[in-house]
Each structure stands twice: as C-alpha cells, then as structure tokens.
Amino acid sequence: MPATVPEILFKTRVRDDSIAGDNPFRWQDVSSTEIFKGKTCVILAVPGAFTPTCSNKHLPGYEARYQALKDLGVDEVYCLAVNDAFVMYQWGLHLDIRHVRMLPDGNGEFSRAMGMLVKKDNLGFGSRSWRYSMIVRDMKILKLFSEPGQCDNCPDDPFTTSDADTLLAYLTQQHDAART
Numbered sequence: 001m002p003a004t005v006p007e008i009l010f011k012t013r014v015r016d017d018s019i020a021g022d023n024p025f026r027w028q029d030v031s032s033t034e035i036f037k038g039k040t041c042v043i044l045a046v047p048g049a050f051t052p053t054c055s056n057k058h059l060p061g062y063e064a065r066y067q068a069l070k071d072l073g074v075d076e077v078y079c080l081a082v083n084d085a086f087v088m089y090q091w092g093l094h095l096d097i098r099h100v101r102m103l104p105d106g107n108g109e110f111s112r113a114m115g116m117l118v119k120k121d122n123l124g125f126g127s128r129s130w131r132y133s134m135i136v137r138d139m140k141i142l143k144l145f146s147e148p149g150q151c152d153n154c155p156d157d158p159f160t161t162s163d164a165d166t167l168l169a170y171l172t173q174q175h176d177a178a179r180t
Contacts (some may be wrong), residue, residue: 001146006113006137007032018127032110033139039075040137042167043103045116045129049083049091053159059095060130061164066099066161069164072171074135076104082111101122105129119152129176133162135171143170144154 010032015024018022035041044062046054059079060115063068080103081088086103111117111129113150132146145166 001115001141001144002113002127003141005032005036005136005141006042006108006110007018008113010103011085012104013089020054021091033179036139038138040073042069042074042077042133043080044133045080045111047120047128047157048125049081049087055095057159058102058163059097063097063099063100063165065168067135068168069171072175076101077108080105080110080129082106082108116149118154122153122155131157133164133165
C-alpha cells in the first residue's frame with residue numbers, strides 16, 4: 001500500500017447548465033490533489049456498479065452512515081469503481097445516492113497505483129478494484145481496510161472489513177482517544 005493516494009486524473013462528468021438537451025453534462029478531468037488535498041476523505045472501493053454486494057450492502061451502508069462520518073470530521077465520502085462516469089452516475093441515481101460522491105476509475109489507473117487492481121476474468125468483468133475502504137487525510141492514507149484473499153480471479157467476493165460500520169468504529173475509537 002502506498003503512503004499517499006496516487007496522483008491521477010479522474011475522467012468525470014459534471015452538470016453544465018449552459019448545455020441544452022437531455023444530457024447537460026461535460027467532461028472534466030479532476031486530479032487526486034483536487035479531491036484529497038486539505039481534506040479528510042473516506043473512500044470505499046468496490047468491484048463494480050450494479051453488482052449485488054456493492055449495490056445491496058457496501059454503498060448503501062456508507063450512504064446510511066454518511067452523517068455519522070461527517071460528525072467525526074470526514075469532509076467527503078467517495079465510492080470508487082473501475083467503471084466509467086456514465087455507469088457511476090446511473091448507479092448513483094438507481095440507488096438514490098444523495099451524499100456519497102461517485103468516483104469513476106474507468107481505466108483502473110487509481111486502483112492499479114494503489115495495488116488493488118485485480119483480474120475478474122472468471123466473471124467476465126475484466127480488471128476491477130479489489131474491495132476495500134480507507135481514510136485519507138490531506139493525501140495521506142491513514143487506514144486501509146482491505147478484504148482478505150486479494151488475488152486475480154478470486155472465486156469469492158469477501159465483504160467483512162471494508163463496510164461502513166467497521167470504518168466508523170475505527171474513526172470513533174480514534175476520535176475518543178484524541179479527546180482523552
């Protein structure tokens with residue numbers, strides 16, 4: 001695991017009211033520095049949008065715990081997947097995600113630089129992110145919760161340590177320890 005988040009450009013789509021029509025969005029490159037510099041962020045990284053565990057448990061858990069994370073000093077919560085900006089946007093709409101920000105890693109550059117890009121050819125997914133969550137403060141990775149058994153073509157999809165409750169418990173413990 002790197003000590004800091006990798007510096008890459010995320011290919012995002014942003015609403016632009018100057019664009020007419022049904023799709024008023026434009027491309028905008030956003031750097032890791034723009035996202036993480038000077039902030040405390042939580043990242044949950046998932047194998048793929050619209051997949052069962054990601055859609056039913058992982059992302060909804062962070063959406064449900066968003067305010068509790070904010071109360072502990074988190075500035076932003078991002079969901080990262082090796083999917084393009086269009087898919088990430090539609091997935092957020094589909095799940096009615098209002099607080100967690102969707103972060104497309106379409107080419108897997110961030111996941112690769114994190115050492116978290118795995119092959120999922122056995123499922124027809126190609127390369128995807130391994131499931132994990134982490135706390136980042138001012139570009140520095142403070143804590144990473146990676147699911148066990150990381151490997152290419154993993155026959156399982158573990159979901160035991162990267163959930164919102166585990167990360168929230170860690171932040172609560174750190175917050176309480178700092179107060180004493």
